[in-house]
Amino acid sequence: MATKELKQFTREEVEKHNKDGDLWIIIDAKVYDISRFKNLHPGGASILLDSEVAGQDATEAFFGLHRMEVLEKPQYQRLQIGTISGEDSVHHGRIAGEISQVPYAEPTWLTEGYYSPYYSKNHRTFQKACREFFDEYIYPDAQAREEDGKRPAQSVLDKMAELNMHAMRMGPGKHLQGLTLMNGLVKPEEFDYFHELIITQELARCGARGYGDGLLGGKVIGLPPVLNFGSDALKKKVLPDVLAGKKFICLAISEAMAGSDVMGLHTTATLSEDGKEWIVNGSKKWITNGTFADYFTTGVRTEDGLTVLLIERGPGVETKQIKTSYSTTAGTAYITFDNVRVPVENTLGEVGGGIFVILSNFNHERWAMCCASARSQRSIVEECLKWTAQRKAFGKPLNSQAVIRSKLAQMIARTESIQTWLENITYQMCNMTYKQQSSKLAGQIAFLKSYSTASGQETARDAVQIFGGRGITKSGMGRFVEHVSF
Numbered sequence: 001m002a003t004k005e006l007k008q009f010t011r012e013e014v015e016k017h018n019k020d021g022d023l024w025i026i027i028d029a030k031v032y033d034i035s036r037f038k039n040l041h042p043g044g045a046s047i048l049l050d051s052e053v054a055g056q057d058a059t060e061a062f063f064g065l066h067r068m069e070v071l072e073k074p075q076y077q078r079l080q081i082g083t084i085s086g087e088d089s090v091h092h093g094r095i096a097g098e099i100s101q102v103p104y105a106e107p108t109w110l111t112e113g114y115y116s117p118y119y120s121k122n123h124r125t126f127q128k129a130c131r132e133f134f135d136e137y138i139y140p141d142a143q144a145r146e147e148d149g150k151r152p153a154q155s156v157l158d159k160m161a162e163l164n165m166h167a168m169r170m171g172p173g174k175h176l177q178g179l180t181l182m183n184g185l186v187k188p189e190e191f192d193y194f195h196e197l198i199i200t201q202e203l204a205r206c207g208a209r210g211y212g213d214g215l216l217g218g219k220v221i222g223l224p225p226v227l228n229f230g231s232d233a234l235k236k237k238v239l240p241d242v243l244a245g246k247k248f249i250c251l252a253i254s255e256a257m258a259g260s261d262v263m264g265l266h267t268t269a270t271l272s273e274d275g276k277e278w279i280v281n282g283s284k285k286w287i288t289n290g291t292f293a294d295y296f297t298t299g300v301r302t303e304d305g306l307t308v309l310l311i312e313r314g315p316g317v318e319t320k321q322i323k324t325s326y327s328t329t330a331g332t333a334y335i336t337f338d339n340v341r342v343p344v345e346n347t348l349g350e351v352g353g354g355i356f357v358i359l360s361n362f363n364h365e366r367w368a369m370c371c372a373s374a375r376s377q378r379s380i381v382e383e384c385l386k387w388t389a390q391r392k393a394f395g396k397p398l399n400s401q402a403v404i405r406s407k408l409a410q411m412i413a414r415t416e417s418i419q420t421w422l423e424n425i426t427y428q429m430c431n432m433t434y435k436q437q438s439s440k441l442a443g444q445i446a447f448l449k450s451y452s453t454a455s456g457q458e459t460a461r462d463a464v465q466i467f468g469g470r471g472i473t474k475s476g477m478g479r480f481v482e483h484v485s486f
């Protein structure tokens, strides 16, 4: 499509187009002809004919009611016919890689004028590259998939694989050996938990939690048992495709009748007569990525107790979508296993030793949740700070009301304390062996997870109060707040 030539107008010229059938407005030094759009406007026609809007500068009114991205949609961009001569636009949407200038919208290590003992020059370069990548490739797909509920686009998974992002999301370790990470920005042996924290936080910053889980979230929790307890042959078969984003794996533990009570599982596995296969029967519920998973890291009850098996999708495995309070992008499933035959070579760890296999990844999994939780709360702080600065009530901006300021202060304090605690724990992880982490950090990580998720609920509740009805509306100004609240 040829780009339309934009003309220059004076404010006096625009003022003349102030009636039904000939209606112009100014938003951020740009002139829009809304004569025909008026009748299609989701907010109604009459408001656009108001004497303070028709032919006038409606910038303040517009940004008090719409997100910038409205004007970036092609169907609305087309309404622009020109600009005001001698004036420049000051509002802009998300610029790939940009650091937010809103106070507290970034952790201190990314805020100008602050220092941190934890992040090296390499972490900073890595963060910059990650932010650019996530803004450019992940954010648009995340927003589109949250809306249509479909699984993440394969093209995005492929792009991530080119950078070996799927492997990096598994944290530091042997699985990174020989890989080129982030186009060579970080050497495999130098990749540490701060690099992983950066990836997890940049993903959370996309503000799409169902999508975040859909983007191989099942792999982050379902692959470690294969990595740490699978035979070499099994790893050779499974790892390359999963780390290339070609195949999905999930962790299938919880059941309709047993959730946190892992030892109370009902799914059974009995050995075939020749002892070569397990025969699995039972069901699993709330399994992230289950609807599209190719592999299921599954907790089963065997004669000797709890055992973990890697089950491949095949005869007898059925998955159904569960509609949860977030989007179906996550692929949350109800799974049934009906006489599924699994080679005994797919046993992960000792027969009867499944609890150790499952528990072995809990610290890392909880820590990753804390990284994501800290970042999504910060994004909500940013949304609230922006909204309260532009929204006027009782003749002044919302952020000048004491009750609102108090809520904002509490939100910021919670977000800052979570990040600070998280960075301390991450530093310990970088310096401890796996064994030391298990004995010294299990408590710290569990407490932080409990604190950060509880704080996330308080922040979501406060944000809904600040946004009012918009905080429960899936589109428009409060859509990110709605997204974290339900």
Ligand code: HEM
Pocket: 025, 032, 034, 041, 042, 043, 044, 047, 048, 053, 058, 061, 062, 065, 066, 067, 070, 071, 076, 079, 475, 476, 477
């Ligand atoms: C080029 C100009 C405009 C476009 C493209 C536009 C587009 C939209 C869209 C897409 C919505 C649906 C909600 C959303 O996605 O945010 C909306 C809602 C609305 N618009 Fe506009 N709009 C324009 C100008 C204006 C102006 C100048 C005003 C008033 C001064 C206005 C008042 C409203 C109101 C009151 C709503 C309903 C808001 C709500 O539900 O909270 N619009 N508009």
